[in-house]
Amino acid sequence: MTSxxxxxxxxxxxxxxxxxxxxxxxxxxxxxxxxxxxxxLALGAPHSPVETQITEDVRAVVRDEGYxxxxxxxxxxxxxxxxxxxxxxxxxxxxxxxxxxKSTVSVNLATAMAERGANVGLFDADVYGxxxxxxxxxxxxxxxxxxxxxxxxxxxxxxKLMSIGFLVGDDDPVIWRGxxxxxxxxxxxxxxxxxxxxxxxxxxxxxxGDVQLTLLQQIxxxxxxxxxxxxxxxxxxxxxxxxxxxxHDTSVLGVVENMSGFVCDECGTRHDVFATGGGQRLxxxxxxxxxxxxxxxxxxxxxxEIGEPVVSDGNSEPARAFRTLAERTMDQxxxxxxxxxxxxxxxxxxxx
Ligand SMILES: Nc1ncnc2c1ncn2[C@@H]1O[C@H](COP(=O)(O)OP(=O)(O)OP(=O)(O)O)[C@@H](O)[C@H]1O
Numbered sequence: 001m002t003s004x005x006x007x008x009x010x011x012x013x014x015x016x017x018x019x020x021x022x023x024x025x026x027x028x029x030x031x032x033x034x035x036x037x038x039x040x041l042a043l044g045a046p047h048s049p050v051e052t053q054i055t056e057d058v059r060a061v062v063r064d065e066g067y068x069x070x071x072x073x074x075x076x077x078x079x080x081x082x083x084x085x086x087x088x089x090x091x092x093x094x095x096x097x098x099x100x101x102k103s104t105v106s107v108n109l110a111t112a113m114a115e116r117g118a119n120v121g122l123f124d125a126d127v128y129g130x131x132x133x134x135x136x137x138x139x140x141x142x143x144x145x146x147x148x149x150x151x152x153x154x155x156x157x158x159x160k161l162m163s164i165g166f167l168v169g170d171d172d173p174v175i176w177r178g179x180x181x182x183x184x185x186x187x188x189x190x191x192x193x194x195x196x197x198x199x200x201x202x203x204x205x206x207x208x209g210d211v212q213l214t215l216l217q218q219i220x221x222x223x224x225x226x227x228x229x230x231x232x233x234x235x236x237x238x239x240x241x242x243x244x245x246x247x248h249d250t251s252v253l254g255v256v257e258n259m260s261g262f263v264c265d266e267c268g269t270r271h272d273v274f275a276t277g278g279g280q281r282l283x284x285x286x287x288x289x290x291x292x293x294x295x296x297x298x299x300x301x302x303x304x305e306i307g308e309p310v311v312s313d314g315n316s317e318p319a320r321a322f323r324t325l326a327e328r329t330m331d332q333x334x335x336x337x338x339x340x341x342x343x344x345x346x347x348x349x350x351x352x
Contacts, residue, residue: 002030005037008065012057016050016335017342021058024342028074037067044075044337045089046198047118048330077340079251080220084190088121088197089333091253092216092224094245096237098129098206101258102227104304105294105325106203107135108311109225112326114158115312118198121153121160123189125215126205127181130165137307141166142192150193157309162192182214189219199333208244216250223253223336225291225329230257230278242286253332254291255283256325289332292325294318 009030010022021027021041028040039058043051055071062069081087093109095102103126110122124132136156143152153160164185194200202219204212216224224245228238238255245252257279283290294300297318303310311322 002032005030005032005062005065005067008061009039009058011061012054014050014054014338016331017338021054024338026054026338026342032067035067036070037062037065038070038072040072040074042075042077042338042341043073043334044077044079044341045330045334046073047113047116048334049327050331051334075337075341076344077337078344079222079336079340081222082197082200083218083220084194084197084200086194086196088119088194088200089337090200090202090219090221091329091333092202092204092219092221092250093227094204094212094224094241095206095227095234096208096239096241097234100206100227100229100234100238101294101300102126102206103129103132103135103203104300105225105227105256105258105322106201107132107304108300108309108322109326109329110159110199110201111157111309112311112323113199113201113330115323116326116330118330119160119196120158121162121194121197121200123200123202124161124163124165125185125189125211126203127164127168127185127211128205130163130168131304132161132203133163133165135304135307135309136161148193151188151191153192153194157312160194160197162188164188181211182218185211185215186218199330208240212244213248216245216248221250222333223251225253225256226282226288227256227258228279228282229259230276232278235278235282238282239285242282242288246286251336252286252288253329253336254289255279255286256291257293259296260293289328291328291332292321294321294325 010020012021026042031038059069082090093106110120114120124130138156153162226238228234300310310318313319
């Protein structure tokens with residue numbers, strides 16, 4: 001009976017890994033109990049579009065076979081899980097240089113993931129410009145938790161937020177040396193009571209120095225996003241970021257082109273203020289996907305000023321672009337995790 005069900009589940013495809021979920025080793029031991037079928041699935045990117053589709057397809061097949069589905073989700077893989085309680089999928093948002101919109105991308109990405117139903121933590125590690133609390137309109141400071149002295153993150157827009165800005169204030173010039181920055185960031189990260197998270201977005205300081213590397217190693221990053229604007233000078237810096245990740249065996253989930261073009265309200269014409277096609281060129285050069293092109297739009301900047309991420313703004317063009325970014329990023333996370341599980345399963349001979 002369970003083998004019939006297993007065979008039926010092979011009708012469900014993983015559209016990213018391009019094979020069926022049984023052959024990929026994503027279906028564990030199926031158990032039938034009366035008219036209920038328990039199906040363990042190896043999935044790693046909660047609320048991602050593709051994994052949502054896979055679970056819906058599995059439920060439909062199980063029902064077609066005459067059972068009520070009960071799914072459980074657990075994954076074994078070799079990708080780094082965040083080294084915090086709850087081992088979330090850690091996504092580092094990086095840029096080779098400051099001012100390209102890395103923090104704006106981090107905030108809107110994290111908000112969009114939370115709006116899809118995921119538990120999301122956002123860590124503002126940008127020591128040189130910790131302005132995420134302001135971008136989220138956060139007035140309060142994090143509190144000490146009563147029981148064990150850990151710090152409780154601030155909750156805002158469905159996210160759990162901790163920022164180095166809560167310690168230094170965003171007007172204070174940071175004159176710390178690298179070692180001190182590392183120490184403070186590491187303590188802040190580990191002393192925060194994050195709870196169970198699905199995704200953990202880290203807004204890295206711009207550049208490719210020691211601070212960035214230490215953080216990558218400390219947190220256990222699953223993959224990075226490289227944010228760039230379209231013009232050559234920004235691309236040169238973004239290229240350095242991508243090389244830094246590759247050198248340290250950190251996957252690059254994709255490239256984000258920000259300030260990609262400005263569409264005039266009045267005439268509807270697109271103006272490529274900062275040249276065009278740079279993000280795609282960078283993506284092609286390293287064979288990574290271009291995940292989104294975020295337009296240059298005053299609403300994005302205004303959202304940052306008033307503390308309301310533009311992604312929550314209904315159907316506007318920038319909101320849609322950030323939502324696309326979140327969906328594709330989550331799908332890239334799922335791809336990394338399922339692929340790693342599938343490869344492991346093949347190696348240890350479980351995928352027969
Ligand atoms: N697509 C966009 N359209 C309009 N304004 C934008 C866009 N992206 C970012 N901005 C604005 O550009 C400024 C810089 O953005 P942000 O602080 O996110 O950059 P950053 O790369 O994180 O900088 P740093 O690393 O120096 O802190 C902000 O005022 C922000 O509101």
